[in-house]
Amino acid sequence: ILLVGWSLIFLWQMQGYYAPQYLLVQFSDEIDLKLGYFSGLYIRAGSATNYIEQNNQAVLSYCRGGLFWTFRTIGENPCQNYFAHSTPKVQRDLATISTLPWFARDTLRPSQRFFPMERFYLQEACRFDNDCGENGECQSSRCVCNNDYFGLACDFAADDTCEHLTIDEQTEFFRGTRDISREFSVLRDTQTGSIPLAYNHPVYVKNRVVEDKFDIIVFTGLRWLVTSSDGLNGLRNVTLQSLGQYFSSNSFHASLSFNSIDLYSSTSFVNTPTDKPAPIGQSWYQDISDPIPTLTKLICRVCDNLLNPCMHRGICSQNRECECQNGASGVLCQIAPIGNGKCDQFFNSAAYNYDEGDCCESTCRDTDENKCGLIGNSLSIGFPFCEDPRAGCDGSKGCWAPKVISGVTLLSSGAVSAVQLSSGGTVLVVGESDVKSIRVFDQEDGSWIGRGQALEESFGDFGQHFAISTPRSVVGRRFGVIPLIVAATSSSDSESTLRLEYWAPNAVEWRQLCEFKLCSGKDECKVSSVDIGKRGMRVTASVAFESDSVHVFETILGASPQSCRHLYTTTGQSGMLDDTGNYLGTMTRGNESEGLFGVFDVSERGLETTRVLER
Secondary structure: OHHHHHHHHHHHHHHOOOOOOEEEEEEOOOOOHHHHHHOEEEEEOOOOOEEEEOOOOEEEEEEOOOOEEEEEEOOOOOOOOOOEEEOOOOOOOHHHHOOOOEEEEOOOOOOOOEEEOOOEEEEEOOOOHHHHOOOEEEEOOEEEEOOOEEOOOOOEEHHHOOOEEEEOOOOOOOOOOOOOOOEEEEOOOOOOOOOOEEOOEEOEEEEOOOOOOEEEEEEOOOEEEEEEHHHEOOOOOOOHHHHHHHHHOOOOOHHHHEOOOOEEEEEOOOOOOOOOOOOOOOOEEOOOOOOOOOOOOEEEOOOEOOOEOOOOOOEEOOOOOEEOOOOOEOOOOOEOOOOOOOOOHHHOOHHHHHHHOOOOOOOOOOOOOOOOOEEOOOEEOOOOOOOOHHHHOOOOOOOOOOOOOOOOOOOOOOOOOEEEEOOOOOEEEEEEOOOOEEEEEEEEOOEEEEOOOOEEOOOOOOOOOEEEEOOOOOOOOOOOOOOEEEEEEEEOOOEEEEEEEEEOOOOOOOEEEEEEEEEEOOOOOOEEEEEEEEEOOEEEEEEEEOOOEEEEEEEEOOOOOOOOEEEEEEEOEEEEEOOOOOEEEEEOOOOOOOOEEEEEEEEOOEEEEEEEEEO
């Protein structure tokens, strides 16, 4: 009976008859900034092919003429004037479109062309009660939260919400065309004490002393924005009570409510570690196109021994303020007294770079406050606590000093076989061929946090040779877990294979794109190097053998079925793939013993010369 029931549901879904009541949609905004404003819950409107945004500003519909889903504003034809669409020629069932690429129209270009979105998320808001944690129930495919809990998955507690934000003293103040407040408090209803929510997140405000003027930090579906009460449409004679009513009602929608914005945060994608009830740790940009963020960071100034502890052994007092120890300072004791010309023994360890050299004569530098090797700038005690290994370096040249990598431990007693770091420095990939394992770590708050299960293989030297591909730029659209593709080989003298593994946006586990047997039962199967490049949805991998041959493969992300194809094999060349999949290196042709060095485009016909640099 159960099998028959699921079969009917699958059939109905394929025909568009079965659909959830609520959808959770998350747009990225690298193509069109306003798309992020339309992230959130969508409610089924009658048929299974129409979903209206909860604030009645937009709709997802199925275009029968084009056989794809579209996103458009209310009142437009589903097959015309849409701003985004799914992969064409798909069934109406939502399970299909949630896994295939979506495309957004670049409204700033005259051509109005559509480009694939870097990230798109669509699924039922919930299916079971455990999708809402222990703090809510799944009703009609959306989470209904218990009292004092909120969020799309009821994962935010009102009691744990940071009451007061402040700018970290180690960073700079907000940049802007005006003076912006340095501290903010959570907006509460002045009568009930409840927290009004905008896009299922609290709003933070600060009265600018001037009557009826407030600085505001509000979430808008993908990013937090800094604005003012003057920057919001339709507000007059502003009070805390009127602000609460404005944000908790349908009066506020990010696509309509702003007439000015001071700053944009980095992205906070749903169901990722960056989706928090407060903009703590976010990067900030004066303009969405800025390549480099400001140095501003917000922290919660209210300490909590579990959720927001004082640092450097500071004590969280009963009034939830930090009492700092060991010379540390700041509202959370987050400022360590290192590199100030005074040796602090608590910080004289590798974790603090040996007090930034303060405890050794050759590395200490005088400051206005302290003189190296002196107490009170007069009593000489020398450097009895010098433990910095740099102290033994020859002063005429630099030398390497050890740096502790917190959070990464080895699985075997042997040495690490290979290590790669992403271009942004936030993803670390460690290979250990002794245990045939490759592991991925993400940097978070100075530590490395393991991502998912380790990639493993049963034979050969897996972990010795691999390459990684991450987005070419995540500036301005950073998120907690960066999408990653790993190309890895496992080889022995008589057998070798290539695997492509993909950690997609919003994923919780690895997905294998393909596994290809390179050679079997032959001599000289040992791999010497692996490389990978990505251009759009196209991924290219190359494998070089010790026998001086190179194999090149290709796969298309989102293709159905997902598979890899072998493009060609060649000999007598060495080099690498760049970020876009072009081959850079040497290649011999015919009897040209000197060979060619240049840039070659990888295609089905082999290597096509783009630019020869040297003959």
